[in-house]
Amino acid sequence: MSPAAAVESVRSLSWLSWVLAAALGISTALAWPVLSDALWDAYDAARPVVSAQVTTVTRGADEAMVGLRVVKHRDCERLGIYAYSYQRDGMSRRLNIQRPNVVDLGYVPAGSTIVGEWRIWPTGDAISVSVHMTHQCAGRVVVTHLANVNLR
Numbered sequence: 001m002s003p004a005a006a007v008e009s010v011r012s013l014s015w016l017s018w019v020l021a022a023a024l025g026i027s028t029a030l031a032w033p034v035l036s037d038a039l040w041d042a043y044d045a046a047r048p049v050v051s052a053q054v055t056t057v058t059r060g061a062d063e064a065m066v067g068l069r070v071v072k073h074r075d076c077e078r079l080g081i082y083a084y085s086y087q088r089d090g091m092s093r094r095l096n097i098q099r100p101n102v103v104d105l106g107y108v109p110a111g112s113t114i115v116g117e118w119r120i121w122p123t124g125d126a127i128s129v130s131v132h133m134t135h136q137c138a139g140r141v142v143v144t145h146l147a148n149v150n151l152r
């Protein structure tokens with residue numbers, strides 16, 4: 001097909017074809033961020049950055065000592081660890097969490113296993129605690145659920 005014939009075939013398209021093409025382009029552009037987020041969420045669920053297993057739970061007056069065995073699966077930078085309580089009245093609140101007498105490990109390569117106890121406080125009348133870890137992977141913040149700890 002000659003260039004002149006190609007130009008003529010484009011000119012012969014109806015206005016409806018142009019409107020449909022424009023609508024498809026605009027809807028794809030608008031939907032891409034949502035679709036992209038959904039695809040990354042599915043990837044993060046299929047290949048979590050870390051996984052954890054609760055090994056021990058000791059409940060104190062206003063704290064819990066929770067033993068966790070954490071395995072790192074992907075090479076991402078750790079940003080932090082967070083704990084949230086679930087109260088008897090249905091409310092949730094953020095708690096403090098730290099490893100007593102342990103300095104920050106810094107960079108931990110993929111494939112590493114970390115076993116240790118974490119102090120979570122103040123637990124008050126919490127019935128359970130949820131522990132999450134955040135990482136930065138390729139410029140995205142990824143939140144991974146580590147464990148639900150029953151405190152009853």
